[in-house]
Amino acid sequence: MPYHYGPFSRQLYFDINWLRSKGLVKERTYLADRTGLYREFKLTPEGTREVESLIQKPEFKEVYEIVREVRRKYDEMPLEDLVEFTHREFPAYVGKER
Numbered sequence: 001m002p003y004h005y006g007p008f009s010r011q012l013y014f015d016i017n018w019l020r021s022k023g024l025v026k027e028r029t030y031l032a033d034r035t036g037l038y039r040e041f042k043l044t045p046e047g048t049r050e051v052e053s054l055i056q057k058p059e060f061k062e063v064y065e066i067v068r069e070v071r072r073k074y075d076e077m078p079l080e081d082l083v084e085f086t087h088r089e090f091p092a093y094v095g096k097e098r
Contacts, residue, residue, distance in 0.1 A: 023044055025042065027041050
């Protein structure tokens with residue numbers, strides 16, 4: 001849904017909080033010059049083991065390939081550039097408060 005700085009998913013945050021509560025994801029908060037406060041979520045070693053187990057299953061092969069393609073395309077892009085790209089390409093998802 002549209003939000004202050006771009007697309008927002010309430011369900012995604014529920015899922016991330018659940019993963020954090022299980023010790024599979026950790027969170028760090030940063031302050032960027034152009035975009036302000038942002039949070040980074042990373043797999044813990046336990047989370048990495050869980051993902052490595054899941055991606056061996058045939059039903060996750062397609063999802064894994066999509067994630068790999070997205071990462072290949074955007075992983076090296078600085079956050080500020082990614083935010084600007086998102087605003088330019090998906091303006092309907094940028095809230096009016098921006």
